[in-house]
Amino acid sequence: MLIKVYEGRHVARSGSGFVVQSDKYNGYVLTNAALVQGKSTLTVVAPSTGAELVAQVAEVDSSIDVALLKVNGLNVSPLVFSAGPPETGDVVWSVLKWSSDSSSLGLSRGNLRNVYKLRANDVGVLSHTAIVGEGGQGSVLLNDCAEVIGFNMPRVGADASLRAVDADSLRRLMAKQNVGVTRASAPCVSEMMQAREQAARASEQAKKASEEATRARQAAQDLEKRLQQSNERNEVLRAQADAARTRAEEAMRTAEVAHKNADDTRLELERKTASIHAETEAMMKYMEQDRAASEARFKEALKKQRDEASTREQTLFGFVLLFFVVMVIGLVLVRNRSGTTSVAAVKADIGGQAPVAGNHTEMHKQELVEYVLDGRDEDGIRYLLRISGDQMVNPEGVIIGRNPQDSPYIINHADVSRKHARMKVMKNRVFIEDLGSTNGTSVNGQSIDDKGPVSITNGDQIIIGSVVMKLRVLGA
Secondary structure: OEEEEEEOOEEEEEEEOEEEEEOOOEEEEEEOHHHHOOOOEEEEEOOOOOOEEEEEEEEEEOOOOEEEEEEEOOOOOOOEEOOOOOOOOOEEEEEEEOOOOOOOEEEEEEEEEEEEEOOOOOOEEEEEOOOOOHHHOOOEEEOOOOOEEEEEOOOOOOOOOEEEEEHHHHHHHHHOOOOOOEEOOOOOOOHHHHHHHHHHHHHHHHHHHHHHHHHHHHHHHHHHHHHHHHOOOOHHHHHHHHHHHHHHHHHHHHHHHHHHHHHHHHHHHHHHHHHHHHHHHHHHHHHHHHHHHHHHHHHHHHHHHHHHHHHHHHHHHHHHHHHHHHHHHHHHHHHHHOOOOOHHHHHHHHHHHHHHHHHHHHHHHHHHOEEEEEEEOOOOOEEEEEEEHHHHOOOOOEEEEOOOOOOOEEOOOOOOOOOOEEEEEEOOEEEEEEOOOOOOEEEOOEEOOOOOOEEEOOOOEEEEOOEEEEEEEEOO
């Protein structure tokens, strides 16, 4: 279901959610908390009529990024919640929006990898491989029977897997507003579980048919033995033997059919399992290649910065050496022209030029300084930025943010804005400035939003969004 967030008369952003309870008077919709933060007006688009209904935020839990919206007049059938918890290995589906400006929905299939709880708030988490759409906002997680088992989180876990809040945690959030959900009458039996049960039944039938065939064969052999021993080969015993043999042959044919059915069911199950594994492996390989490419780009950029700093250092050293050679030649010429020039005057002349060389040396040292921002987010993921001094002395400084097109110094975290903060060196001091970010910037626990450039030094704690980092200044 499409959700629009208005700033004045214009749509600032949009996302999706799903109906958990509805009648002709009241309706409740679950969506992501990040979508409704800082909202002016919220509307929910009814799928049948296309009408926009005004929504109110009834409950928010930012720790799991879930918000409950109340919508009057929303008469839409709610999704059914699963009767029981999912198990590791089950097939799961993510309902997703392919882009933020599209109202069409799709399905992505994956497997449930793990089930665990967060220590901080005892919230159940489902780790899975069913990809979500852009940003993951409003993406519900379903089982193989199209029943709700969780709600996807926008951020991935520390192991790069996708995560979802489980259904029990969602029901506890809604219980604060006395909102109930529709639950399935029986546990979901997935396609894979049905195939396993069919294979087990076929195997049991084959076993019973084989035992029946063995008993029939043994009965036929006993009758033939009795006929041979008694020398009374009458028609009745022969008929009994023929009937027993016929039953044995029929039992053998039944056993062969049952064995064939069992083999066909087993092969189909193996084919489906291999297909699911292939899809999962391809997805994990793509994520690993993307991570490796990002690391390679970072290393290449760092090497280029160091090479440029080394080139500037050699050029500056050559200029300083040439300057002193010219000074010495000038002094010799002056001494030759005027024998009365005193040694003190020559020294004064040299002293008047010394500050120039000192300024060049001081700028050269500044360019060789390296500034390191090292820290972690709330999930323990480490972020490391190494910034050379020659970048910091530029008038524009260095931009830190989430978009690689704006700056090579990237913090890929959902709480970090595209252009979050700027660092630069002015008058041999390091300054940091917040660029109007969504989640703000702090220095040593104090917010610097709307304060302009703020001076920082070696060892200061800097919080960008929710990523806690420490500044280290490495000398030449």
